[in-house]
Structure formats: structure tokens, C-alpha cells
Amino acid sequence: MEKNVVKNILADIDLRQNLIKLKGSMTAADTLDGPIVEKLCDCLSHEDPKVRKNAALLLGYTKNSMMASVLLDAYKNEEKDFVKDAYLKGMSHYDCKPYIKELQEIQNELMNSEVVDSKHIKAQLKVLNPMIRSYSYHKKKSIRLLHKEVDVILTTLPYYQYTLFEQVKHLRYKPVGQGVLVRTKAIYDLLGLRNYREMIFPLSGCSGLAQDGHLIGKRIAQSNLVDVLHRLYDAEGCFYYRLVDQMREKKSAVINDVVQELIEEMPSHLQNVTSDYDIEILIR
Template identity: 25%
Template sequence: MIKKICEEIYAGINVRENLIELNQMIKDEGFLDSFLDEYYENEAKFKELLDSEDSKIRKNIVKLLGRVADPELKDDIFRHYQAETTQFLKSDYLSALASFDYKEYLPELKKRWYELGEQERTKHSVEELKQLKLLIWKVEPPKRHTFDGYDMENKVLLIVSRGHEDTVLEEVKKIPDTTGKVMPGGCMVSTKRLEEVSRIRLFQAILFDFCPSMIPSYEGTAIGEKIIQAGIVEYIQKRHKEISPFLFRVEVKGVKDIAQKNRIAKDLSKYLEEHSKGMLVNEPSFYELEIRVIVGKSGSRVFLKLTCMPDTRFAYRKYATSTSMQPTKAALMMHYIQPYLRADSNILDPFCGTGTLLIERAKIMDFRSIYGLDISGQAVQAAWENSQRADVMLHLVQRSFNDFTHEYAFDEILTDMPRRSDNRPQKQIEYLYHILFNKSHELLAPKGILVVYSEDKRMMESELEEASWAKLLNKYPMGRDDASWIYVIENTEE
């Protein structure tokens, strides 16, 4: 079958159709081996098709020779790539070239990439750019940029859990050369001390406000035009040491319709690649920049998340589970209860999970000892690993709180209470709250404090009301609509 097809090609019969059929057949390795025997007996007849006047023949012979992958073909394919004047064929030569050791052509491939980046994009030039990028990055994977924007004036949005904006702003205002104001879900901050701001443990993320005006559009192309005019490329370059292309992705918030959301992201990404002179490359898998579009009633706001700016606040948290407390929430909890803590305390978390709450307690104030309990061996191991990374000595025990005893009392019992789930019905949660109060009464020193993060207000306050030894010192709302609270409780018994 293969021999018959090849003989027709040699005779100039249905060349294009036969090449298409060959390309389909040799996807099977068995057919490929048979074809290679035929190819090496008639190399010249196949290679001369690279000079065919029919662009479709050139397209299909390039694909075929890419599958042959004979090193002697490399120069021919690259030479014909450079000479090719039909734009839609360019990417096919590059796809074929990927089968060879093409490192020697890297300077010329890079030059072509930059040249195309300067030109107006077309459907076919975009495909060529894509293939060039794959070839270049296969040999030289993109290196991350180095953030260098700490010492300049920066306007940033700190993303904060709702209801805690004023708390974060108070911390911001303690930093010299820094001002701010609250807004729903965050704090807008102007600072010349970005490094100090970035060390605050209470916010979730930093977004750079490079385009401070509302864009009166929900269309990706219009948004792209505005942010290019606002100088997004120059803004990014000023805040990094290197000026090589930046990899980005687009994230759209505030749009419920998935199709509309994807369309905005796709159109914006396309516009930025086409109008940034090759400096912005859409690469969601390896991005360094997140271009975040927040859609509102009167238009769109666009911010930048620069992932090259290190965030080491919670670098210890290598291991976490779906039920682990978020570190910013643990840090907020410690911030609120700090007035009730003592530097010489013996501390216990009876449901410690992966150790986040205990590590944040250790970071805010000195202590004498810290113990953590959990019935999960996996959680205890994760807590130990995290504590080693945080350089905090935790005494960790795989045991139920109900079975735990200790030779001395604890000054602080801190915990994030387990929540109802498919594996943990409400009856079990009620039992755990009951155990929490009974065992805390047994293990808490006089004037010691029990601090509980709870998402079950009814259960928590029911147990609190029945505990004659317990005095509520304070409680702090942690979520909207009474969804979660921090309770600070004192043991009043001597």
C-alpha cells in the first residue's frame, strides 16, 4: 500500500492527496517503519518536493519529513523555512524542526520572534509566533524576572477578608510614607515602603493599581486598548530588573456568565499579545503576571498581581488540607486576641490540624511550650513538617482530646473548631464542642484563656452558657452574617 502511494508520488500523480494519506498512515509506528524503508531508497524524490510550486504540497511534505526526522534533513527544512513566502506554511516548518537538534538556529529563531512581535498580528503570524515560542523555550525555558520595585512610589490594593479592612488599615498607617483608605474587600494604599507593607500578615494578596481609572467597558479589546495606553508594559518593566518578555494570564472577577468571562479573558489576552511589541506573552501555565479585571456596574477596573515579588510570610506552610485554617485568618485571629496572651504561656491546640494556628501564635509572642493534638497521623506529620520550616518547636501528639492528660495546666487553649461535613455529621460536632468545654475546664489554669474560632454560633454559645467556670471576655466577628466568630473565654475558677 505504501509502495503504491509512493510510486504515484514519484510519477507526479495526485501528489497532494497521496502526501495527505501518507501523513495519516504513518501516525501508526508500524506504517512509519515501512515508509522509512521506502524513503531511504528514494530520498531525493521526496526532498525535491520542498521546492514544489504548490503550497499544499510543500505543507504536507514538510510534515512528512518532520516525521522522518533524519538529521540530514535539518538544514533543508530550516533553509526552506527562511525562504518560504507563504505565511500560513511558516508554522509547519517550525513544527517539523522540533523533531531535530536545532540549537544552532536559536539566534535566528529569536530574531524572527522579535521581528514578528513588532509587526501587526495576523492569524498565521500568531501561529508562527506560537511555534517559535515553543522551540525557543524548549532549549531555553523562560527565566523568572526579579522584582525591583520596592523603593519607588507604589499604589496597591491589599485584598482583605470582608469586615477586617479597618484592622488592616491601622497596621498600614503605622508605616512611614504610607497612606491608605478602606474599600469593600480591601485597602487602597500609597507607599514608598512597599517591602514593609508586604510583611503585614493580615491581608490575602497585593494587587498593583497601575491604571487607577474605571474603564467604561466590559469588552476585552477595549480594556486592552486602555491599559496599553496607560503604560502597562513600561509599568511592569520599571519594577523588574530584566526587560525580557513577561508571561501573563488574565483573571476576570465579577462576571457570573462563564462564556462572557472567557470571552473577556480571550479577547484581552489576544489584544495584549498583539499590541505589546512581544513583551507580553499569554502563558497561563507559567505566568509571572496576573492581569486581574474586576467588572462592576459602571465598567471595569484592572490590577496587576506581580508574582515575582516574593511573599514569604507563610513560606512555612508547605502542607495543608482542605480543612486547614487559612494563614491570614490565623494571623487575624492572633492580632485580635493579642491583648489576652502572655509571653510565658503553656499553650495547647486540641484540634491542631496542620499546625497553622499554633505557628501563628508562636510568631506573634514568646511562649514557654506549645502542644498540638490531632487524631489524624497525616495531619500531625504535616504539622511537624510545617513547624520545622517555621523554626517553631511544637510538641505534637496523635490523640483524641478526650483521652489527653498532662502533668501541668495550660495558660492558653487555642483552636479552630472542626466543622460539619460528609464525614462528620452534626451529632459528632456537638460531641466535640462538649468535649472542648469539659476538657478545657480540666486542663486550663486559673485565669487561663480558651480562644475558639467557631462557625457554629448556636452550639458554641449553648456550651458557653452551661459552663459555670467560663467567663466570656470578648468575641470578634470573623465573617459576614454572623457566619464565624472568635470567642475569648477566661477560666474564673481558682
């Protein structure tokens, strides 16, 4: 942390530039206290939105638990959308359990906004979703007994494929490379079938892609995934998912890029977790 920069901020010298410098010099081990904290709180009502934004981010570096309340109040009063995620990032450094109900209300409002694809709303949900999840119990979603038609692939070993045909003759079906593609209005009716290994829902526009995580993530976001989930599940809101790497050659960088792209593209629909997930997304 640069002491001269702090002095300049306290003296209102090149305020925006010095706030950016201070933010850039901070490390995880640094802590702000004393007069600079009070000054940063004052900056939350500054006329320059970029001053407010950088001050909010810096207020995540104090040890004062009351900063969570200060930042939440400033968030509610903020008029510029591009500044709002900074207040949430600052809050994420503190215990926000006392404010979880208010944060959930903000999350719900953002997810039901008519401009849910706005990059500023996505930026806020990117911070809010994992923060709320860390304080919440997730109840797994239930599949409908009857639903609109969906296509599902029942994978099987090659020598079991024809015996599986016999069990799905009453449905629309066709053989595919991995097993049998079936169109059904009741997934539960398929659970009792023998000889299949996996139940996979193919996503439109997601086959034959290059091993580019950003491309794969974008195609998943543009696919029929949300429609399939809404057909199958008697629930709305965010789905917890686990991303499974089933490529022949494992490429962790590709998988990480897929996750990051889905965070950017689908913050109101998907959250990546490693346990207690609703669905798995298979990359194969």
C-alpha cells in the first residue's frame, strides 16, 4: 500500500486516479484502517461514479464488519448500473448473513428483470449468486411426472442396443451412435428400463465443436438447455450444475473457460458447484 497515495486521497488530490492506484497496490494481506476508511465512506456519495466504484471496492479491505451494511445502503442508493457490482464485491469480504434476505430480494429482482441479459445485471449476479449460496441451503429440484416432449439419448453397449429397441417400441425412437434416441413425455417411465447406462439430453447446436471453451460455453448458452430444463422440472430459478470433462484428452483450461463463459452468459440460470447439483453438463 502506497502511503503517498493515501495522503493524496485524504487531501482530495487527483481523487479518481489515486483511488485506482491504491486499489492496484492492495494485496490480500493488506488492510485499510484509520482516516482513509472514513474518507472512502464519504466517497460513496461522490458525484463521480468511478470514484464511488473504486471506493466501494477498497472498502472490502477493512476489518470493520459494519462496512457490509454501509455498502448495502450505498448499493440501494446507487443510480448507475455499472457501479453496483462494486458494492457487492466489497460486501463479499464480510459476513453477510444478517443481510441475506435483502440480498436474495436483490437477486430475485435482477433475475426477473426485463433486461436480464444486460452486462451490468450479469456482473451483479456473478457476485451475488455464489455469495448467497454460501449462506443458503439448496433444495434439489424435482422432475415432473408428465411434461412436454423432450429428446433423450439412452446410451448402451453396442450388443444391448437392439434389446433396448424392444423396450421403446411404443415411443418415437431411432438408433444413434451411442445408443437409442427417444422422444418422451414422461422421463420417469424410462427409469425402469434395463440395459441403458446413461440418460443424456442432447443440446441443439452443441455437436461437432472445436475444443474451445469460450465457444462451447456460448453454444450451451444459445442452445435449448433452458427450454429443456423448464419442460422437465417443476421449478424455475437457478439450476446448480456440475461440469464433467469426458473428453478423451483432458484439458482443464478448456473446462475452466466453459465455466467462465457460462458465468458470463447465464448467471440467472446456472451456478457451477461440485456437490448438491441438479444437473450435469457433459463435455465429450
